[in-house]
Amino acid sequence: MRAQTLQDLDLNEDSVVLRVDFNVPLNEDGSVADDARIRAAIPTINHLRERRCRIVICSHMGRPKGKRILRLSLENAAATLADLLDSEIIFSHETVGSDVEQLARDLVPGGIMVVENLRFNPGEKSGDQDFAAALSKLGTVFINDAFGAMHRAHASISGLPALMERSAIGLLVQQELEALSVLTDAPKKPFVAILGGAKVSDKISVFDSLSRRCDAILVGGAMAYTFLKAQQQSVGTSMVEESKLLLAKRTLERCEEKNVRVLLPVDHVVAKELSADAETEVVESIDEDWMGLDIGPKTVALFAEELANAGTVFWNGPMGVFEMDAFAGGTRGVAEAIAATDAHSVIGGGDSAAAVAQMGVASRISHISTGGGASLAFVEGKTLPGIKAIVQYGGHA
Numbered sequence: 001m002r003a004q005t006l007q008d009l010d011l012n013e014d015s016v017v018l019r020v021d022f023n024v025p026l027n028e029d030g031s032v033a034d035d036a037r038i039r040a041a042i043p044t045i046n047h048l049r050e051r052r053c054r055i056v057i058c059s060h061m062g063r064p065k066g067k068r069i070l071r072l073s074l075e076n077a078a079a080t081l082a083d084l085l086d087s088e089i090i091f092s093h094e095t096v097g098s099d100v101e102q103l104a105r106d107l108v109p110g111g112i113m114v115v116e117n118l119r120f121n122p123g124e125k126s127g128d129q130d131f132a133a134a135l136s137k138l139g140t141v142f143i144n145d146a147f148g149a150m151h152r153a154h155a156s157i158s159g160l161p162a163l164m165e166r167s168a169i170g171l172l173v174q175q176e177l178e179a180l181s182v183l184t185d186a187p188k189k190p191f192v193a194i195l196g197g198a199k200v201s202d203k204i205s206v207f208d209s210l211s212r213r214c215d216a217i218l219v220g221g222a223m224a225y226t227f228l229k230a231q232q233q234s235v236g237t238s239m240v241e242e243s244k245l246l247l248a249k250r251t252l253e254r255c256e257e258k259n260v261r262v263l264l265p266v267d268h269v270v271a272k273e274l275s276a277d278a279e280t281e282v283v284e285s286i287d288e289d290w291m292g293l294d295i296g297p298k299t300v301a302l303f304a305e306e307l308a309n310a311g312t313v314f315w316n317g318p319m320g321v322f323e324m325d326a327f328a329g330g331t332r333g334v335a336e337a338i339a340a341t342d343a344h345s346v347i348g349g350g351d352s353a354a355a356v357a358q359m360g361v362a363s364r365i366s367h368i369s370t371g372g373g374a375s376l377a378f379v380e381g382k383t384l385p386g387i388k389a390i391v392q393y394g395g396h397a
Contacts (some may be wrong), residue, residue, distance in 0.1 A: 004328030004394035019348030021148040022059035035381035044170035052109035078114035096134035132159030145170025148371030150386035158385040163394040180366035188311030196317030220319035231265035236286035267296030294320025300333035316348030
């Protein structure tokens with residue numbers, strides 16, 4: 001069964017609870033530093049406004065752990081949305097309750113209200129049904145357009161659809177599912193995956209899943225040093241998950257059995273400390289007092305050669321500490337190599353999405369996911385709780 005989509009619904013002045021992902025980066029003063037996720041929700045919002053729906057928008061922000069933290073208020077996100085839409089938006093400092101319900105009822109057709117951070121209530125993350133029931137009183141139709149939270153069994157994600165008259169996925173989620181399905185259904189060969197980031201433990205499941213479909217997996221970032229040490233290579237003081245060495249070794253052995261090429265770094269940008277102004281060197285073997293903080297130019301060339309003839313590319317995780325210029329060369333090189341291919345290229349959200357934006361190549365990528373964890377879970381083959389709930393309860397409660 002497929003999830004009911006926004007286009008499947010005949011909407012006209014309906015009261016809609018719209019779950020979005022406004023968990024955006026913030027400046028020190030709490031203002032929005034990057035509005036990409038807010039912009040991503042606008043097509044669905046405009047679709048609803050064109051049908052004169054009364055729209056109650058809800059989202060999480062950060063990890064307040066069920067407490068009210070002023071800096072994590074959605075008020076600034078709501079103000080940014082108002083600017084982008086050039087429209088008045090009501091902001092409720094409460095998330096649920098009789099006062100919010102009255103504000104929702106008082107919305108004019110096409111009107112929009114944003115309610116306060118869902119995670120200020122501990123019931124959101126715990127999936128509390130009472131909290132979901134309170135949210136359900138804000139409308140009759142539920143639209144989930146928060147792809148970045150689809151892998152969470154939270155009250156507003158998996159609880160709400162069962163309580164609403166009708167439910168569907170939004171345009172952004174639909175777009176995400178279509179783009180990511182290319183990776184799982186029939187990827188054009190050769191299929192090359194690039195995995196980076198800090199920990200093997202964070203990526204091992206998706207590594208195994210990709211090894212069943214990929215022709216090659218390129219590994220960078222700190223996680224590469226666990227694999228290198230598992231092969232008895234010297235990694236100095238580089239970050240290594242000592243408890244995962246055997247797992248890393250067995251993973252490489254399984255890939256070899258499947259004839260999947262795993263390319264590990266052959267050179268490294270190293271320093272004795274993680275600092276923006278640290279002395280750096282490019283080496284092929286890391287001495288004991290040095291740590292690897294980026295892949296080196298030979299590795300970039302090796303990876304670029306593998307990517308040049310790819311039919312499909314999936315990338316999740318930076319190649320080094322790309323936030324610092326001294327260790328951004330590897331991530332930049334990989335981003336440029338992906339952008340130069342004719343492949344169907346998918347960036348799996350998170351730091352990788354930030355990297356391609358920072359490197360100025362985002363327009364040359366086929367699809368940049370808005371959800372790092374959700375995209376990984378989907379590619380891994382997991383059923384996303386948010387999608388499952390819409391499939392199960394998309395019609396009537």
